[in-house]
Amino acid sequence: MxxxxxxxxxxxxxxxxxxxxxxxxxxxxxxxxxxxxxxxxxxxxxxxxxxxxxxxxxxxxxxxxxxxxxxxxxxxxxxxxxxxxxxxxxxxxxxxGLGMVHQSFKLFDSLSVAENVVYAAEPRRFGLVDLAAARRRVRELAEEHGLSVDPDARVGDLPVGLRQRVEILKLLHRGARTLILDEPTAVLTPAEADALFAVLKSLAAEGRTVILVTHxxxxxxxxxxxxxxxxxxxxxxxxxxxxxxxxxxxxxxxGRAVELDRIHAPGTAGEPVLEVAGLSTDAVRDVHLSVRAGEIVGIAGVAGNGQSELVQALAGLRATTAGRVTLRGGDITHASATERRAKGLAYVPEDRHAVGTAPAASVADNLAMGHHRTSLSSRGLLPPAAVRAHAKRLVERFGIKTSSPEVPASALSGGNLQKLLIGRELAHDAPVLLVEQPTRGVDIGAIQTIHDQLIAYRDAGHAVLLVSAELSEIRGLADRVLVMYEGRVAASYTKDEADERTLGLAMAGGDTRTQVKAAD
The missing domain is CATH 3.40.50.300 (P-loop containing nucleotide triphosphate hydrolases)
Structure with a gap:
């Protein structure tokens, strides 16, 4: 010391x-x-x-x-x-004078922006919380620091970019001079990330200090x-x-040379494996698409335009109101998530904590999920030795850093939890893989490894439907790119056509090529 x-x-x-x-x-x-x-x-x-x-x-x-x-x-x-x-x-x-914005926001969805910002540091009048003063305080901070947000809005109704602004306002209200931000853009669109950095530079220019943990x-x-x-x-x-x-x-x-933003060569597409015709949900309208064997189809779009809801519907986790979904020629429109997995569908969800894994269960048990009915089952039982051996193989294959497969999944870093999820689903060797945000919160070396594994999965004859907020990831992996805008497939591009400017224009609603091409 x-x-x-x-x-x-x-x-x-x-x-x-x-x-x-x-x-x-x-x-x-x-x-x-x-x-x-x-x-x-x-x-x-x-x-x-x-x-x-x-x-x-x-x-x-x-x-x-x-x-x-x-x-x-x-x-x-x-x-x-x-x-x-x-x-x-x-x-x-x-x-x-320190403040920290965590990857998982610490906000009360049922409270207003102003109530969240001043929580546990409320202005008071006659011994009571002065909500009018709280609203004024939020307006003043927002205007001063370029963090525009409605003080009266319910936090649960806000998009993720505005929720992050609320977190930063909380720190500023408490007088934070040093701000620690953990993976602050992991869930932001490119435009939201640019806006965040404009705010951070402004705060630094005022003399505040920012520590940025990022990949x-x-x-x-x-x-x-x-x-x-x-x-x-x-x-x-x-x-x-x-x-x-x-x-x-x-x-x-x-510790080694890494090839950044690699554009992988296109695959050799075969027959359609996953076909979607006229699919609608509460957030998706009349979507048509197909994914062929040996092909990666990427879906790009600004967050909130229906990408996640579409994949959830395909995985059997969201009700559909119209349309038809077929997997290898069989109708799965009304099949449950378990039935879809049995018919050949693997799924890497966006929310690895709430949907993709069981944080309290061990790493080994999480890696066994989905395999417990098939390769690991013996006469209806799940032999512990088989579960341990399976976990050891996947930990080594996918570079999951853990002190032991017996520790709870909650002990893993976010990136290692993502490796667990990717590894488990790829190990199913399913004909179709639905994958959302495969490298969110993952380090540079692991990103390259995951990309190589997805390409190898495609080249083995599987069909992959990929949703990513990273345009470089979409461009590097996808053989075709669909852009979703306001719940519809608004445009479709070949690999050669999908440059960042073109995709960005379509994501903003500036290119509305017909859906007919999207289903080709």
Whole structure:
């Protein structure tokens, strides 16, 4: 621990801290079977956007948990604005001027924006919560920082981009001088991400400090001042963003050369395997499409235009009001999700926590799901040895970082949970794979691996319907691209036609090619 120098009031002030907002010295944190942080040093200056990068399981989240008082370090010191601190909880961190926006927002859907922003820090009048003052406060903060949002709107009715603004307003209301954002653009559209970074740059220009935990190289290169890279719990690179490149950052993260934004060669399409005719739900209107064996069909669109609802309907999780769905020539329009899986449909949902996995169950049990009725079943029983062997194979094949297959899935990082989900579904070897956001929250090296696995799955003769918010992912993987707009398939493009400008125009409703081509 760095010995503090006592100031006039007796508080610990660390020498040489001018201009430094946050300093972590020698942070070490162990969990059973894992050294998450190994003597990590991190210095973040006032008024900068500092990116923290690394593979899933590299120790980023643990380090931020130590900084924010959610975990206690086994060794090392935390210094905020020149004073050594020992946070017992996030409340202590907030009192010291830190604020954190988590991947999973901490909001009350049933309350208004203003009520969420001032919660536990409410303005009062005559001993009662002053809602009029709360609304005024939100309007003032929103106008000052370019975070436009209706103070009276119900949070549960807001799109994800506006919910994130509410989280940031909460921190500003509490006077946060240092903001920690964990994967802030994982659920944002490109336009929402650009708007977020405009706000972050404005906050930095005011003298606030931003620590950005992310996997997205483009955002780091365009929006950060400096980058610290962790690998296996250690700092392996400290970079000035303006003096580095995407390739250099990627190599530091993975320890090897990585081919970024690769455009894969098109596959050889066979006969239609999944066919959709006139499908409608509460959010989807008259959709026609087909996916052939040996083909990846990508679906692009701004969030909220029906992509997720369409895939949920195809997976049997959302009721349809019209239309027909066939799988290998058989009508599955009214089949249950279990029946569709039995007929040859695998599914990677967007929400890996609530839909894709059982967080309280073990990694091994999660990897067995869906296989328990088929390859792992023996006379109606599920032999534990078979479950363990199956888990070991998939953990090794897909690079899932876990201390043991017996730990609960909730112990995995978000990226490793995604690897679990992808690996489990690919292992079904189903004729059709529905996959939403396959690399959301996944590190650069794992993205390349998952992409290669999806291409190999296609080349083995399977049909893949891919939904992704990442246009580079759609362009790199898809043999054909459909664009959804206001619940309809508004346009269809070949791989050669699907450049970013064309797709962006169609996603904004600027290209309305007929659906006839979409079903080709």
């Amino acid at each position: 760095t010995p503090p120098r006592a100031d006039a009031e007796g508080a610990g002030v660390v020498e040489g801290s001018d201009g430094v907002a946050v300093e972590l010295r020698g942070i070490t944190k162990r969990f059973p079977g894992t050294l998450a942080n190994d003597a990590v040093d991190l210095t973040v200056r006032r008024g900068e956007i500092h990116a923290l990068m690394g593979e899933n399981g590299a120790g980023k989240s643990t380090l931020m948990s130590v900084l924010y008082g959610m975990e206690r370090a086994d060794a090392g010191s935390v210094i905020i604005d020149g004073r050594e601190v020992a946070f017992a909880s996030p409340s202590d961190a907030m009192a010291a 997205k190289l483009r955002e780091v290169l365009e929006g950060s001042d400096r980058v610290t890279v962790l690998r296996d719990g250690r700092v392996v690179a400290r970079l000035v963003t303006a003096e580095t490149s995407a390739d250099q950052i990627a190599a530091a993260i993975t």
